[in-house]
Amino acid sequence: MSNHPSExxxxxxxxxxLLNVKAKCPLVHNITNYVTVNDVAxxxxxxxxxxxxxxxxxxxxxxxxxxxxxxINIGTLNKRSIEAMFVAGKRARELGHVTLLDPVGAGxxxxxxxxxxxxxxxxxPDVIRGNISEIKTLANGCGTTQGxxxxxxxxVTDENLDAMVSLAKELASxxxxxxxxTGAIDLVADAGHCFVIRNGRPEMSRIxxxxxxxxxxxxxxxxxxxxxxxxAAASAVCLMGLAGEIGFANMKEGDxxxxxxxRIIDAIYxxxxxxxxAGAKYEIR
Amino acid sequence: MSNHPSExxxxxxxxxxLLNVKAKCPLVHNITNYVTVNDVAxxxxxxxxxxxxxxxxxxxxxxxxxxxxxxINIGTLNKRSIEAMFVAGKRARELGHVTLLDPVGAGxxxxxxxxxxxxxxxxxPDVIRGNISEIKTLANGCGTTQGxxxxxxxxVTDENLDAMVSLAKELASxxxxxxxxTGAIDLVADAGHCFVIRNGRPEMSRIxxxxxxxxxxxxxxxxxxxxxxxxAAASAVCLMGLAGEIGFANMKEGDxxxxxxxRIIDAIYxxxxxxxxAGAKYEIR
Amino acid sequence: MSNHPSExxxxxxxxxxLLNVKAKCPLVHNITNYVTVNDVAxxxxxxxxxxxxxxxxxxxxxxxxxxxxxxINIGTLNKRSIEAMFVAGKRARELGHVTLLDPVGAGxxxxxxxxxxxxxxxxxPDVIRGNISEIKTLANGCGTTQGxxxxxxxxVTDENLDAMVSLAKELASxxxxxxxxTGAIDLVADAGHCFVIRNGRPEMSRIxxxxxxxxxxxxxxxxxxxxxxxxAAASAVCLMGLAGEIGFANMKEGDxxxxxxxRIIDAIYxxxxxxxxAGAKYEIR
Numbered sequence: 100m101s102n103h104p105s106e107x108x109x110x111x112x113x114x115x116x117l118l119n120v121k122a123k124c125p126l127v128h129n130i131t132n133y134v135t136v137n138d139v140a141x142x143x144x145x146x147x148x149x150x151x152x153x154x155x156x157x158x159x160x161x162x163x164x165x166x167x168x169x170x171i172n173i174g175t176l177n178k179r180s181i182e183a184m185f186v187a188g189k190r191a192r193e194l195g196h197v198t199l200l201d202p203v204g205a206g207x208x209x210x211x212x213x214x215x216x217x218x219x220x221x222x223x224p225d226v227i228r229g230n231i232s233e234i235k236t237l238a239n240g241c242g243t244t245q246g247x248x249x250x251x252x253x254x255v256t257d258e259n260l261d262a263m264v265s266l267a268k269e270l271a272s273x274x275x276x277x278x279x280x281t282g283a284i285d286l287v288a289d290a291g292h293c294f295v296i297r298n299g300r301p302e303m304s305r306i307x308x309x310x311x312x313x314x315x316x317x318x319x320x321x322x323x324x325x326x327x328x329x330x331a332a333a334s335a336v337c338l339m340g341l342a343g344e345i346g347f348a349n350m351k352e353g354d355x356x357x358x359x360x361x362r363i364i365d366a367i368y369x370x371x372x373x374x375x376x377a378g379a380k381y382e383i384r
Numbered sequence: 385m386s387n388h389p390s391e392x393x394x395x396x397x398x399x400x401x402l403l404n405v406k407a408k409c410p411l412v413h414n415i416t417n418y419v420t421v422n423d424v425a426x427x428x429x430x431x432x433x434x435x436x437x438x439x440x441x442x443x444x445x446x447x448x449x450x451x452x453x454x455x456i457n458i459g460t461l462n463k464r465s466i467e468a469m470f471v472a473g474k475r476a477r478e479l480g481h482v483t484l485l486d487p488v489g490a491g492x493x494x495x496x497x498x499x500x501x502x503x504x505x506x507x508x509p510d511v512i513r514g515n516i517s518e519i520k521t522l523a524n525g526c527g528t529t530q531g532x533x534x535x536x537x538x539x540v541t542d543e544n545l546d547a548m549v550s551l552a553k554e555l556a557s558x559x560x561x562x563x564x565x566t567g568a569i570d571l572v573a574d575a576g577h578c579f580v581i582r583n584g585r586p587e588m589s590r591i592x593x594x595x596x597x598x599x600x601x602x603x604x605x606x607x608x609x610x611x612x613x614x615x616a617a618a619s620a621v622c623l624m625g626l627a628g629e630i631g632f633a634n635m636k637e638g639d640x641x642x643x644x645x646x647r648i649i650d651a652i653y654x655x656x657x658x659x660x661x662a663g664a665k666y667e668i669r
Numbered sequence: 670m671s672n673h674p675s676e677x678x679x680x681x682x683x684x685x686x687l688l689n690v691k692a693k694c695p696l697v698h699n700i701t702n703y704v705t706v707n708d709v710a711x712x713x714x715x716x717x718x719x720x721x722x723x724x725x726x727x728x729x730x731x732x733x734x735x736x737x738x739x740x741i742n743i744g745t746l747n748k749r750s751i752e753a754m755f756v757a758g759k760r761a762r763e764l765g766h767v768t769l770l771d772p773v774g775a776g777x778x779x780x781x782x783x784x785x786x787x788x789x790x791x792x793x794p795d796v797i798r799g800n801i802s803e804i805k806t807l808a809n810g811c812g813t814t815q816g817x818x819x820x821x822x823x824x825v826t827d828e829n830l831d832a833m834v835s836l837a838k839e840l841a842s843x844x845x846x847x848x849x850x851t852g853a854i855d856l857v858a859d860a861g862h863c864f865v866i867r868n869g870r871p872e873m874s875r876i877x878x879x880x881x882x883x884x885x886x887x888x889x890x891x892x893x894x895x896x897x898x899x900x901a902a903a904s905a906v907c908l909m910g911l912a913g914e915i916g917f918a919n920m921k922e923g924d925x926x927x928x929x930x931x932r933i934i935d936a937i938y939x940x941x942x943x944x945x946x947a948g949a950k951y952e953i954r
Contacts, residue, residue, distance in 0.1 A: 150877065358646050361646065364925060495731070
């Protein structure tokens with residue numbers, strides 16, 4: 100995809116990614132936080148993949164070897180799990196497996212910032228998915244992330260979109276990976292192209308772990324679509340956002356964020372290739 | 385509130401607490417068990433707060449510094465997380481942040497009893513919330529808690545209510561904190577006053593983690609209402625109990641404890657200040 | 670049950686097991702993975718039992734002492750939790766408590782295989798419940814488990830049923846325990862008899878943790894029915910499968926695996942002795 104794909108070329112791209120996941124049932128090794136791990140497992144099963152979790156340094160090399168990809172999420176990192184991330188990440192790299200980094204809370208603590216940067220430098224993840232504050236922390240080597248949510252000052256908006264698209268491409272080039280910055284507007288970029296995605300609902304931020312779930316999905320999508328990780332990651336972002344829209348449309352009086360969480364995973368479980376193609380709202384810059 | 389508040393003074397107290405949480409979006413650092421952590425995160429988001437979890441000693445000082453309060457729950461304590469509790473608790477104290485202790489299983493093991501007592505003595509939590517068996521263990525320095533539920537012999541009833549109210553006030557005075565003893569009848573006391581709260585449903589005990597969720601809520605309520613932690617904690621207790629009633633009223637044929645869990649969190653998500661004021665059932669002694 | 674029970678003897682067996690659980694409220698100590706731990710806790714509450722989780726070596730001896738049984742699940746094992754498994758397992762054995770092993774991922778890594786085998790050899794669990802790949806790994810001392818799901822080549826089918834029943838009985842004899850091999854057809858065997866159970870739905874494999882939940886249930890059922898662990902474990906397997914059928918029958922348009930998870934636990938919460946007797950589909954070989 101050396102130039103912007105034509106409308107004809109775009110047709111069916113996302114559908115193909117989804118169908119590959121369902122056909123190949125990618126096995127994903129997750130070293131992830133204990134807050135949202137159950138939802139990550141269920142969303143991987145929902146999309147057609149298969150999850151396995153392991154964060155003991157002595158266990159992860161064997162486990163990652165039988166998987167197709169590795170999803171590293173630093174949401175509740177500790178010394179043992181950090182060691183496991185590097186053992187698994189090096190093994191995944193030796194085997195040519197897809198690795199994704201979700202730098203949860205990078206910028207909010209020294210340990211998180213340093214660990215995320217070390218992972219980028221030493222493990223060379225294929226995809227980095229975070230909110231804008233986390234991604235800027237990786238870009239700058241430091242940050243001011245407030246908790247696990249993006250700073251308001253950092254939001255991607257229509258006003259700063261050109262600059263943000265350039266930033267995403269620049270970082271993708273610098274880190275030789277796909278960069279996914281998610282928020283009200285999602286950006287998924289490699290050095291040459293950036294998907295600007297407008298799926299999703301603001302209410303998704305009132306559920307814990309929609310970002311973690313997306314990182315799991317993006318890993319599975321890249322494992323099943325290894326020849327085009329940009330489109331694979333963008334498909335996963337569209338899928339998550341569209342599921343948020345469908346899940347919200349199914350909400351009834353009295354439903355809140357707990358039921359919404361279930362409905363989003365349910366929507367991913369039921370998503371067809373046609374639905375994804377028809378519902379995805381994106382442009383490529 | 386040096387004397388019993390008049391009906392006029394009481395009016396709107398709980399509503400004000402709820403509105404402050406929604407306005408201030410308190411960020412709560414949770415060092416909590418991995419059993420119910422996802423529900424704690426979702427209930428904090430539901431009430432209008434924001435959760436962050438971290439239990440690595442090297443990480444917690446930074447994390448607690450950016451938060452407004454610290455929720456310490458010993459439900460699945462281990463040596464690393466115990467160390468993290470003290471590092472975070474000392475930092476929270478330095479910064480004047482609200483700290484809540486949920487002494488899960490105090491009395492059921494030596495490690496839990498000793499850890500809970502050390503936390504009370506060294507970290508001086510602003511609020512302690514537990515069942516009667518756990519609270520009595522803190523009072524007596526030892527206990528006979530059977531598992532994570534209160535001993536039947538220990539229940540707060542109308543028959544022993546006067547004695548229990550006195551115990552709650554005495555402990556609140558001794559530990560210089562707010563004491564919340566939850567069960568069929570809930571007591572929330574400082575040295576001078578005790579809220580006797582009769583919201584809730586017995587079926588809530590068939591869901592794992594309603595106590596843990598309440599501790600998260602109470603922390604957020606105290607962060608957003610720092611000038612009256614007694615009323616803030618009592619508001620959170622009323623909120624949880626009322627959500628249990630609303631959630632139960634929304635149950636349909638075939639629903640069980642898993643759906644009930646979702647409906648309770650949903651009810652907290654949708655709770656208005658007016659609903660809370662109208663539905664709270666309490667007296668102050 | 671030295672011979673095949675007659676139809677008359679079988680009548681009410683499962684119902685009696687269920688009623689004993691509800692009457693005795695067995696307290697189960699779980700050392701289990703952090704992926705599905707919340708569902709394990711809720712399913713134990715749903716069936717009428719009570720869960721407690723602890724995996725700190727210094728805590729587990731006290732905790733297991735106040736429980737009736739121990740459920741060991743190696744799904745996210747680490748060095749600390751492995752140590753805790755042995756401390757708790759030895760204490761449970763001293764006290765004559767029921768111990769169940771769920772060898773999640775045995776065969777998928779050296780650490781999992783070796784840990785599972787050491788648990789069998791040193792702790793002599795009363796029940797081992799796993800998929801066929803995991804159980805074969807225990808039988809052979811090594812394995813080729815792909816992730817946490819059974820290998821397709823290993824499935825129990827009508828074609829290989831006789832051989833599989835023999836294998837289950839042989840292993841039960843060799844390990845002096847009840848062996849539960851779960852999959853499309855479930856086998857629950859001691860040395861002399863094997864329940865062949867045909868409850869359940871294929872869609873249950875699209876939910877994370879139905880196996881972990883079943884292990885929790887089987888532990889509770891054995892604690893409450895200590896004189897016949899074979900029937901107790903078989904009752905739990907029928908209960909889980911039947912709940913899967915009832916939960917599936919309650920699915921509505923748009924529901925997926927997340928809602929299905931809730932409906933299964935709900936069905937266990939509402940299951941009556943009569944429903945279980947009427948819905949269980951098994952023969953004894």
